[in-house]
Amino acid sequence: MRQSKYGKPNGVKKSYYRNGPSHRDGANVTFGDIVKIFGFRTAKVGAWVNQQEQQAAANLFFDALCDLMTILQVNEQVISLRGTLSIAFGSGGNKFSSAHYNQETRTIALAKNAGPGALAHEYFHAFDHFITGRFLKKSGSNDFASSLWLQRGVVVEHPLNNLLESCYQHIFLKPDSDEPSDFFKRGAQADKALGSYYYALPQEVSARAFESFVQDNPIKNQFLVKGTKQSVEAKLGIYPLGDERENINQHFNTYFCMLGKAVHNT
Incomplete structure (x- = not known):
């Protein structure tokens, strides 16, 4: 979940900076196109979203998802989590947040006026949820892999799982230690202050680490991710910094690169 108390609503009428390649060549796409191309289970648009806003949102979603696919070096089925993931715009959100991942319905929901910039964060919540049963030997239907791993969950032996475990280790623990990482501790300090x-929720810590990794990529898309460096939240220290950020980025890059190759070969 991406909290919105520090942000101002901006909606889809605003222009978002991106420097990635053209994915549509100026053509419009629909949410139906997005479902078909990426294989999402469903896409829902709220009743209060007018046609112009819906069209703008569909184009923004499409470009952001294509950029994410390029950044992660994966294909469409990884983005849609093998067709299990749904997306919603202006519908199914949470009144306390600008964006929300619903575990029960496996849906990423972005608010009409405040959701942009949170897509990468919510995507990792969905991924963290989806991968749990494949990553750990015992899990419940609503568990997040990051949280369960931190509770000493037993990892299913597999080369990809070993790489994902390395990601979690660098997010939550100091190098070669069982002590909490400085990044993890700063989240707890922010919670204490507020x-x-x-x-400090493990699933939130890992999602912030992931969105930092995405924002640091040369491909920039502010609808996909923003705020991990200069925002009010970033100034609280709740995102990875310096060497810890570089190390986490390297491990995420290795994991998703290898995941993309594995999926391509299946």
């Missing part, structure tokens, strides 16, 4: 328990 009187909450949100920033």
Whole structure:
């Protein structure tokens, strides 16, 4: 979940910077096209989204998902999590957040006026949820792999799982240690200062690490991700910094690169 209390609503009428390759050659796409191309289970648009907003949102979603696919070096079925993931715009959100991942329905929902920039964060929630049963020997239907791994969940032996475990190790623990990482501890410190328990939730820590990795890629897309460096939240120290950020980025890059190759060969 991406909280919105620090952000101002901007919606789809705003222009979002991106420097990636053209994916549509100026043509419009629909949410139906997105479902068909990526293999999403469903796509839902809220009743309060007018036709112009829906068209703008569909184009933004499409470009962002294509950019994410390029950044991760994976194909469409990884983005749609083998057809299990749904997307929603202006529908199915959470009144306390700008964007939300619903575990029950396996849906990423972006708010009409405040959702842009959170897609990468919510995608990792979906991925973290999807991969749990493939990554750990015992899990429940609503568990996140990151959280369960931190509770000493037993990893299913597989080369890809070993790489994903390395990602979690570098996110949550100091190198060659069982002590919490500085990144993890800063989330707890932010929660203490704010009187909450949100920033130190393992699934939130890992999603922020992932969105930092995505934002650091040379391909930039502010509809996909923004705010991991200069935002109010970033100034709280809740995103990876310096060497820890570089190390996490390297491990994420290795994992998704190998995942993309494995999926391509199946």
